[in-house]
Amino acid sequence: MYEGVVQSLIDELGRLPGVGPKSAQRIAFHILAADADDVHRLATALNEVKEKVRFCVACGNVAEAEQCQICRDPRRDQSILCVVEEPKDVVAIERTREFRGRYHVLGGAISPIEGIGPDELRVKELMTRLADGSITELIIATDPNLEGEATATYLARLVKPMGLRVTRLASGLPVGGDLEYADEVTLGRAFEGRRQLDV
């Protein structure tokens, strides 16, 4: 254990994803030894991200205004909606330039082990968006792993009575992984080859 503030810094860093106790210690001592200006810039960035960035009221993506850039863009196709788990998946799909519709960010996938069911995700908001019938195709782009597949099955069954076209990205994505790890070409191809989901 270190003295007061140093130990609190180590503890806080240790709570970040992928940072174990040893890395937390290494980063903490790096910060202690670093230039004061560098550290201030980091602190400012951390503060600003919490002050300025919020979540888009329409799609749940990160936004600097009430709505994100994509939702505000009138050139985006209003009839196609792509459902993803996380904002980082929006970034991955945007990189492919294959998709011109809008998004809906669920905030995760169904996983009873972690206590995540439909109520913990932005499912109600999705149903509200679909209610007026202007959206005619729903692309379910949850991760190609078990929880992503289960979420896709759940959503497809839920919206089935609404009669819209429900598609899933084509196979060929690395199974068991995260959408964000797929390269642009593979992800782009998966978009093009999307298929109607039967449930």
Place this chain on the structure above:
Amino acid sequence: MHVSHLSLVDFRSYAEVELPLDRGVTAFIGPNGQGKTNLIEAVGYLATLGSHRVAQDAPLVRLGAERAVVRANVVAGSEPDARAALLEIEITPGKTNRARINRAPASRPRDILGVLRTVLFAPEDLALVKGDPSDRRRYLDELLVARAPRFAGVRSDYERVLKQRNALLKSASAAMRARRGGAGTPDLSTLDVWDTHLARAGSELLAARLELIEALRPLVAKAYESVAATESGTSNVDIRLDYKSSLGPDVHLAADREHLAAALTDAAARMRKDELERGVSLIGPHRDDMVLSLGPMPAKGYASHGESWSFALALRLASYELLRTMGGDPVLILDDVFAELDAGRRHRLAELVSQADQVLVTAAVPADVPAALSGVRVDVSDGVVRRAA
């Protein structure tokens, strides 16, 4: 195939070992507790990504060390077209293990499965006959993976679905108990989804097991006969191997995935009340068993000690026969088994395995190794491994 070199770092009792190995028989000799099984356990780990002795990785890492490394050079085929591969696994308990093949990192440890194939005989094998269903399920599933490594994925997918579904059943069951007497039912809208995925993964595993049992049946019967032979003149007992499914006796067990998926979905619907009551999944390949019988009697509970050993050996010998028909001889590992057997079984087992590409034997004393398995002798004493002159 054979392992031409084995290296260990911080594996079990070994800080470091470099061990060249030959084709044919190698016998590791030394008193108990000297580190013989530790050596062959490492070879088995590279083939199956698991130990035959423990379910967790922690005991495999030398006390006080953070991680263990097992490395083996594996030679498949024979000259002039022998192919060598360097396999390596770094075992770090509590973290994801890392594997490399020919020094290139594999994206997942299970990507190295299939390069080295082993069939391991051990005193623990008696549990195949006398133990719990889980021992027999493990036998079947490990053999499926050895035959076609993609089943490692099928197996882990099924286990993952099961965990998710059980978590949901458990919380639903708790919620039901909490509001008993009150109105309303717990939210089961996602249970149907897990039923579908359980049936999908479960039917693939189940179909594969059924097909495997069919393939094993004649091989086990033949192996039993060879290993038990002459015994009290009863060489032609009727040896049977049957799959006992938790779907119940009324479901026709054809290795047809769609049919099995439908049966699993029906069963989930039928069992829903019980499952919610108990908070666990009651039907699926994780509740199944393989029933071994001798004539009209089940082996478990009825077979003598000698008959049980014959059956256990027959199951391992059948694995060996099955694997060698596709992809060449697996490496045979016999860990301290001869000491468990009577003279007749010892002799016959030795004859049956003596022609394999590579046989690794451990024994406390040289006299425990049958003459048919004469080969290189390696002395293991207090963690020092030395080839005898």
